[in-house]
Amino acid sequence: MINHIHNLFVEKFNREADKFYFSPGRVNIIGEHTDYNGGHVLPFCIDKGIFCGVNRNKNQVINIFSENYPLNGTIKIDLENLTFKKHDIYSDYLLGAIKELKKANCLIDHGFNICLSSNLPNGGGLSSSAALSLLFLVIFNDEFRFNLTKLEMVKMAKAIENDFIGVNCGIMDQFVIMFGGKNYALFLNTKNLVYENVYLDMKDHQFVLINSDIKRNLIESNYNKRQSETQEVLKILQKHFAIDYLCDIKAEDLDDHLAFVSDLTLKKRLVHVVTENHRVKQAKFAILENNYDKLGKLLSEAHLSAKDNYEVSSLVLDEMVELALQANALGAKMIGGGFGGSILVLIKKEELENFIEIYGNLFYKKYSKKFIYSLISAKDGIKQID
Ligand code: GLA
Secondary structure: OHHHHHHHHHHHHHHOOOEEEEEEEEOOOOOOOOOOOOOOOEEEEEEEEEEEEEEEEOOEEEEEEEEOOHHHHHHHEEEHHHHOOOOOOOHHHHHHHHHHHOOOOOOOOOEEEEEEEOOOOOOOOOOOHHHHHHHHHHEEEEHHHHHHHHHHHHHHHHHHHHHHHOOOOOOOHHHHHOOOOOEEEEEOOOOOOEEEEOOOOOEEEEEEEEEEEEOOOOOOOOOOHHHHHHHHHHHHHHHHOOOOOHOOOOOHHHHHHOOOOOHHHHHHHHHHHHHHHHHHHHHHHHHHHHHHHHHHHHHHHHHHHHHHHHOOOOOHHHHHHHHHHHHHOEEEEEOOOOOEEEEEEEEEEEHHHHHHHHHHHHHHHHHHHOOOEEEOOOOOOOOOEE
């Protein structure tokens, strides 16, 4: 891949890139929609992501080309005539990054050539947008020696989504893409941003990622609606309890809190957030105890809750999870925001061949096509590569 991005850069800009970067996608083992409710999450980075070549140029223009969006050609961003207007294309994340940096008095005063190539399925729920935002921030921070800390860049990347793109997401994706490490899942408390690296002993087990091929865009989905519903529940409960976030509620106190919420939909949202946060903690212990049967069960429970309580799944994702269980998976769930994207499946390594065959057959019977999968493990976060 490094050769590929190297050659692509030369082809587009007629010179060599000075630096190369890789910004990965992520999966979340468990803890969906808890990160904007002050809860825990358990994601890791994967080996698919965005490859990037970059060099400085002598003018005031950033030229950016993405192999994944060839029809956009080379987009030119004129630093002397900047308008922070969204165009609903990938370069919006670059504009958002420049805007955030400007707010922090970090000025970009000369141009670049940037070339991108991603092997993350677009809209696959693997967080390509957080990978992109962080990539730009890291490049500029390196180039201009802004001395931003990793955490500052993580927060800026989240602000790009929240304030510029318009997705009211939490901090999970940006955080793990920056801090994720090989063989570890990151157990993050999104309330205080304290995290632990949880070693994933995958000697006997395997995570499989299966793409639903349903592309989704969080802006157009009900993601922001779910976020505002949880804020509504929080406001109701804050009249009676001293809580800052829904995830301050312990699972054993859930019923006491539910009693104060009359709306059925809001009740379901509350059940999901509180039980899911509890499941993340149980999942961490299951991993530490090497109890992957238990971990699998938690994954499947998480999926059911995302489907029935939080209503962020989709028919195809539900069917795919069901097929995975029929093919002897230990557990399976949708990942990320939902409404499409991918599912994460946990299986025993010795079952791998069987699983692929049985799942493949079931999938073909149902959808008359081959399923798209990858075997994944925890990899490093964003980094410069040579
Ligand atoms: C998206 C958001 C994250 C998180 C997940 C759901 O990936 O970007 O902040 O809320 O959905 O867990």
